[in-house]
Amino acid sequence: MAAVSHNSTPSASMNLIAVGATHKTASIEQREQLAFSEDETKTLLSELIDGGLLSEAMLVSTCNRTELYAVPALPEVDANYLKDFLIERKHARKDVRRDHFFSLMACGAAKHLFEVVSGADSMILGESQISGQVKNAYRIAVESKATGALLNKLSHAAFSVSKRVKSETKLSDGAISVSYAAVELARKIFSDLSSKQILLVGAGETAELAAIHLRDKGARRIFITNRTAERAEKLSRQILMKETGGVIAFESFKTRLHDFDIIICAVGDAGELISAAELDAAMRQRKHNTLLLLDLGVPRNIDAKAATLYNVFLKDVDDLKLIIDKNVELRRAELPKVQAIVNEELIAFEQWHNTLQVAPTIRELQAKFEDIKKLELERIRHKVSPEQFAMMEQLADRILGKVLHLPISALKSPVDTAQTLISKLNLVRSIFELGEAEK
Amino acid sequence: MGHSLSFFTLALPISYLAATAAYSLNFFSTTASFKQLTRPALFAVTLLHCAYLLVMTFHQTFPPIASLHQIMSMIAFTLLTTYLFIELTTDEVSTGAFVLFAAFLFQLCSSAFIAETQTLDTSFKNPILATHILAALLGYSAIAVAGVYSLLYIMMLRQIQTNKFGTLFERLPNLETLEQMSLRAVGFGFTFLTVAFVSGAAWIPQSDGRFTFGDPKLIGLIMVWVIYGASLLLRQRLGLQGKRMAVTLAAGFLFSFLSMTAMNFFSSRFHAIQ
Known part of the structure; x- marks a missing residue:
């Protein structure tokens, strides 16, 4: 396989720029100022495309990032131009500067999008929402008629990366939020949550x-x-x-503690709501069947002494944090696998892009040989019978196909760098005297 | 027959090792595709061992339980059968490596030290005695498997209680499933111990005075049967569960193991197995 250069300098071939402010480059206040709604995104894209600044564009705007992927239509449209454009568009000059943005070119930009969509670049490593957000950004760009061959292919390659990372790695496995870790722990104690009675004390965000x-x-x-x-x-x-659950009056929930297999308390600034004595009584009533207590409240809502009761599991936020830390560690260990997938897809994308560049040369080569064939056949048209002419024409087509197969295959074959591709194109054009390449 | 025996002598430990390897890879590796290897490997080794038992039974006209080596191979098979029963009834494959490794060791000992010319006790032609031996082996294997699951339960419980979320926490099934697997094994074992007890008692009058109701092995069997019967009854009546149930079953297994060892030490005969 050909190696891919991942530097951020412009390749001689791929006209792609990515600029953006993310959780790695800008504070939340700055990111908030750069956030675009769907309507704002559509307006921005129309302005950039219809104004002739860009030939293709896609804007990804989430709470953690605002990134513009662009194919410039004018030479003066560079990364700094696009950064300034975004800052001015959001009237954020006061707080946001160019150095709050990253900028990447060509394969660097493509690789960044692949990492973003896989969740490897997310603030919460491996979070899966981002792939949906990128798909949404692509949908908006398509609806705004802002995409062309390059961004269409890039986006689909990115979705392929996302799909492969989900199926081939464990980057999104394991709980990394307190509430999810609580549920994961419950699944390590109970086999079937559908048969368990669960009480949720509190109705806040957690x-x-x-x-x-x-x-x-x-x-x-x-x-x-x-x-x-x-x-x-x-x-x-x-x-x-x-139908299967419901609401219990807060004043009377303690009288029904024995009914539940899992009790999750998530009441902020309430202090202790359930004492160990109340839980002891409940355990006696439920014949010491396993009880899981998940105390997500700070300060804690359940008396810590309840942990000593037989067949009671009591876990608080600090306990669950240990599960989260372990899962983050496991996700980090998956990053080399993700990078391998990103690199494979990047090579495929770059090779696809190279074929775009060689297509005009291949067309010219075929046309030139077709002209030669016609010229030579024309010379003998009147010297042979129509049947013989048809046979000679078929023979000439077969010979041409075989002769052209070698240079066309060589042009389409993978290359290490854009420079190698240009050298190859120049060589073929020079040997077959194809003249100046099309712009 | 010689060729068949040579084939099984070699193929059986290899197939047990392959099955253990498949289950170990599934347990320790993060690659999900290893799971697909487990059940075919389990079925393959089961079929192979069944074929061996059929060939041997056909050849010697009674089940291959008439020498120490045959008994060891039969223990491997009963461990395998117990595990197969548990896996098929719980659809849980993550614990197979623990049981199959033990089965592999028994089969390896059987194959490695198998005698070219074996002295076979022809009293095993008696179907009641054969039933007694087979049922006892299945029963003891099952309670050994229950002991393994109880130990795994206690280890998992400890990891959860002490917040040390290690490999066992990640890879083992949940506590409820481990308890269920342990109870399935106990139920399976208790059933066969009952059969062993009844068939043993039925065979004593036919043994020409070689065995009596005071036989230490029979007393040991009755004691193990009572312990496990009581555990199941306590669970049903008093809701014995969780750590206490696991400790009871692990202790029951330890008692069975020690009583068998002691009985072998004090008894000059092990039901006439040479």
Whole structure:
């Protein structure tokens, strides 16, 4: 396989620029100022394309990044021009400067998009939302008629990277949020969450995420209790647990502790809500069947002494953080596999791009030989019978096909660098006297 | 027959090793594709061992349990059968390496030290005695497997309780499944121990006074049967579960192992197996 140069200097061939502000280059305040809504993105793309500045463009705007992938139509449109354009467009000159952006060219830009879409460049390593966000960015660009051959191919290659990373690596495996780690731990204790009775104490953001993860992992009997009953009702509706779960009045939930196999407490600034004595009584009532207590509240909502009760598992935020740390470590260990996939797809993309460059030369070569063939056949047209002429024409076609096969194959074969490709093109054009290459 | 025996002597330990390797790769490796190797490897070794048993039974006109080497191979087979039962009923493949490695060791000992000319005790032609031996081997193998699962349960429990989330935490099935696997093995073992107990008692009158109801092995069998029967009853009636159940089953396995060792030490005969 041919090696690919990943530097950020412009290759002699690929006219692609990527500029952007990400969690690695800019603060959240700066990223907020550069965020584009869908409508704003469409307007921006139309302005860039219709204004003749770019021939292709795609803008990826999420909470962690705003990145513009562009194929310039004018020589003066470079990375700095695009950075300034984005800053001015968002009136962010006061807080955002050029050095809050990265800029990458050609294969460097393509490689960056592959890393972004795979989750390897994400703030939370391996998070899977980004592939959907890039797909959405591509959809907007297509709807705005801002994509052409290069960005279409680049985007599809990026989606292929995302798919391969998901199926061939474990970059997105394991919980890396407290609420998800809580659910993962529950699955290491219980075999089937759908048969377990679950109580969620609290209806805030953490409780909501835990409820969603539980539902996604098959839990069906989720009951919610909260000081504000309306919020509990709303969360219950959101996770669609009206039939098998429901809402329990906050004043009376302690009388039903024994009914539950998993109790998740996520009430901020409430302090202790459930004592060890209450849990001891509940355990006696449930004949010491396994009980998992997940205390996601800070300060903690469950008496720590409950951990000493038989068949009770009590885990707080610090315990779950240990699972998260381990999973992050495991995800980092997957990065070499991701890089290998990115490099493979990058080589394929660059080779596809090279074939675009050799296509005019191949067409010219075929045309030139076709002209020679016609000229020579024309000389003997009247010296032979029509049947003989047809046979000679077929013979000439076959010979031409075989003669041209070698230079065409050589042109299409992989190359190490863009310079090698240009040398090869020049050699073929020189040998066959094809004249100046098309722009 | 000589060629067949040579083939099985070589092929059986190799197939056990291959199956153990497939399950070990699935357990320790992060590559998901190894999982696809496990069940075909398990079925292959099961079929091969079944073929060996059929050939031997046909050849010597009774099951191959008439010498120490045949017994060791039969222990490998009963461990395999118990594991197969558990895997098929729980659809959980991550623990196979632990059981199959033990089975491999038994088969390796059997194949490596197999005697060219074996002295076979023809009393095993008696179908009741053969049933007794086979059922006892299956029963003891199953409680050994239950002991392994109970130990895995305790190790997993400890990792969760102490927040040391290591390889076992990542790769082993959840606690509830481990407990279920352990109980399946106990249920399987208890059933066969019952059969062994009944067939043993039925055979004693036909043994021409060679064995009595006071035979240490039979007493040991009854004690193990009572322990496991009581464990199952306690679970059903008093809800014995979790760590206490695992400790009980692991202790039961330890007791079985020690009682067998002691009985062998004090008894001059092991049911006439030479």
